[in-house]
Amino acid sequence: MRALLLRDLRLALRSGGGFGLSLAFFLIVAVLVPLGVGPEGATLARIAPGILWVGALLSCLLSLDRIFALDREDGSLELLATAPIPLEAVAAAKAAAHWLTTGLPLVAAAPLVGVLLNLPGQGTGWLVASLALGTPALSAIGTFGAALTVGLKRGGLLLSLLVLPLYIPTLVFGAEAVARGAAGLPAATPLLLLAGITAGAVALLPFATAAAIRVNLR
């Protein structure tokens, strides 16, 4: 399992593309929004939590279809399915690799992007905390979506249609935690609910993911 994780990380790093791309996308979204809604600081501060979370959602989405597609093309997905580790562990490792290459950079870059969007200083800690707690759920859900559509020729668009509705609870609690934190209100409740969703998704979704891969390899 660790070997698989390391292999995926190495592939992501060396092939270029995936690793920095979603981070760059996140940055571009944060630049485009002020250009669209105008530069007033108060407006931006008001919508910053939502924009940051929607941006994180979309940049996670970008790299989902390559989680299984490349392995499927060169046949290593079949090999992984017959490997001595259970397929559920493969699914969990894939989700972890996706989080390390997409979610973690987002968490690291979020304070900077928050400054761009005029997020109040007291919200920054909540932003980092909510992204750190919430993005693993995004990766786990996205891996499940990628497993559903791995057998399809052009699954990319369908993948977003399937995955985005599943992201709704994570988005609601994540953005709410940041918004409350930025306004100086107690934000522990949404943060705890967010952590609950992440814990549930990370624990249970690998089983659904593995089931979907098995169907697709049949």
Added chain:
Amino acid sequence: MSLWEYANPKKFMETSARLLPWVAGLAAAGLAVALVWGFFLTPDDFRQGATVRIVFVHVPAAMMAINAWVMMLVASLIWLVRRHHVSALAAKAAAPVGMVFTLVALVTGAVWGQPMWGTWWAWDPRLTSFLILFLFYLGYIALWEAVEDPDMAADLTGVLCLVGSVFALLSRYAVNFWNQGLHQGASLSVAPGERMDIVYRLPLYVAMAAFALLFLALVLARTRTEIRARRLKALIARERLA
């Protein structure tokens, strides 16, 4: 004699052929009674005026929109556990029907909301979660359409339905948390002070029964179509081999 006998497509086709005219006839009669009663024989509400009558379409449609998803969930579970093809096809047949009921509930709600709340749409928890339910239906149907192999499609949509149900419920509560709403509470509360007057409640019960029958009739008819389509495909494949 067990319920599982109807999992045999032949048995299902025979029984549903006998059942369908009755269910469809009862649904049509029930709809006619409920809508004529509800639209023409009830008094105007003292605050809402004539718009109160939208309730006879809105509430049953909303009820069936949710029940259709629950039925799909049960049918998917039966397919995943016991591999009865009729079950998977019934889930497939129910999805567009449920989606249309969701749309009907949203549209009638908007038509009522314009004069009453002064807006077509508000980001109220109930409205929002129905919109989200609509998106779930959309994704489910799109996955059925996208996967070519029918058994594979049934498996994948079954898994999606299970996971989607959990997340649909989560979304419902998340949205509740996110915004307090305009929408009134349950239409058929048991508490005497909160519920509608009996002149509205009786036709509403009839309308709900009629919508349930309508759903059953549509799902039966659509499942029969799916089974026939499957048979036709098998026949064509056999011809080609011969």
